[in-house]
Amino acid sequence: MNVIEVRGVTKKFGNFTALNNINLTVGEGEIYGFIGPNGAGKSTTIRILLGMLKATDGKATIFGKDVWKDAVEIHKRISYVPGDVNLWPTLTGGEVIDILLKLRGNGNSNKRDELLERFDLDPTKKCRAYSKGNRQKVALVAALAQDADLYIFDEPTSGLDPLMERIFQEYVRELSQEGKTVFLSSHILSEVEKLCDKVAIIRQGEIIEEGTLKEMRHLTRMNVIVQTKEPIDGLKEMDGIHHLEKRDKEWHFQVDADKMGSVITHISEFGIIHLESLPPTLEDLFMGFYEGSVLSENKRGNR
Structure with missing residues (x-):
């Protein structure tokens, strides 16, 4: 009811x-x-x-x-x-x-x-x-x-x-x-x-x-932290990766859920030492919708 x-x-x-x-x-x-x-x-x-x-x-x-x-x-x-x-x-x-x-x-x-x-x-x-x-x-x-x-x-x-x-x-x-x-x-x-x-x-x-939350999270990006034996090439060019940042020996970034498999396959070639894959928080989710709305409004405004 x-x-x-x-x-x-x-x-x-x-x-x-x-x-x-x-x-x-x-x-x-x-x-x-x-x-x-x-x-x-x-x-x-x-x-x-x-x-x-x-x-x-x-x-x-x-x-x-x-x-x-x-x-x-x-x-x-x-x-x-x-x-x-x-x-x-x-x-x-x-x-x-x-x-x-x-x-x-x-x-x-x-x-x-x-x-x-x-x-x-x-x-x-x-x-x-x-x-x-x-x-x-x-x-x-x-x-x-x-x-x-x-x-x-x-x-x-x-x-x-x-x-x-x-x-x-x-x-x-x-x-x-x-x-x-x-x-x-x-x-x-x-x-x-x-x-x-x-x-x-x-x-x-x-x-x-x-x-x-489960239904909404499948639409959002995963948070990834990775450290590899060899320097990773080509992350910036990969489809579905966002907010890429190098912190000491680790790469921190977000990846669209449907692109996770191809990203993991790519980084595994460089010898994974440490890998964390975290589901998005509600704040990530909310900001994703908010930023998307802002981007859409900006596009409309620039027409």
């Missing part, structure tokens, strides 16, 4: 098109990564899913219900953390968490206390005294202490230190093991890579790729 379905959604603000005919599908129990640079349309998409904005065109559903018409019903089953948390300044963090849990009526007080300890958050401080990271912790504790079917996180680790990021990631994995669905919007590629089953890349309001 699909928890989220977005079909042909477009959102315009006057003459500006924030989202252009986007499509995505999130299955039950998936951790779905939604990545792109700032201003790409991630938060606009989430606001449409939450029923805060109405799409100009297209349709979006959660649990099979229309996100605009049935927003109240949908919200009973979801938990949400924004990227920029604003809290009541005169209340303590603990008071804010308790209010949010009481509003939903499905909070777990034991889980709340455990989360406060794990995230190292002092709930007795006034919210106006909190740093950005601590404000984020308040929202995370309130969201994770709720029993929801879908958790939507919009840049959830913004302002958190690496230790707290890791704790957040552990909780997300636990949610997935419990069969919960997670929609994670982020520009932190390593975070998405560690957690997500499926990824969509958005740029300038358009989904430029969607799929599992």
Whole structure:
């Protein structure tokens, strides 16, 4: 069963098109990564899913219900953390968490206390005294202490230190093991890579790729490090090799996946001492799409 379905959604603000005919599908129990640079349309998409904005065109559903018409019903089953948390300044963090849990009526007080300890958050401080990271912790504790079917996180680790990021990631994995669905919007590629089953890349309001990491990686280059007994000739001229660089006695380069066999055959003639072939990271993947888009735009502009 699909928890989220977005079909042909477009959102315009006057003459500006924030989202252009986007499509995505999130299955039950998936951790779905939604990545792109700032201003790409991630938060606009989430606001449409939450029923805060109405799409100009297209349709979006959660649990099979229309996100605009049935927003109240949908919200009973979801938990949400924004990227920029604003809290009541005169209340303590603990008071804010308790209010949010009481509003939903499905909070777990034991889980709340455990989360406060794990995230190292002092709930007795006034919210106006909190740093950005601590404000984020308040929202995370309130969201994770709720029993929801879908958790939507919009840049959830913004302002958190690496230790707290890791704790957040552990909780997300636990949610997935419990069969919960997670929609994670982020520009932190390593975070998405560690957690997500499926990824969509958005740029300038358009989904430029969607799929599992395995499905997407077959379209990308492999990272290769090689050292040989004899100097390698002809690498620069070979088809499919990119970013060739000599570092001490090693050659570092990227190679298109479908050219790997011919490249290995060529370098083996020079006596391989050391060879590493690494799958591309999500960052390599994202930058490949980004650079490709820039190149395409430059070509159009030069016509």
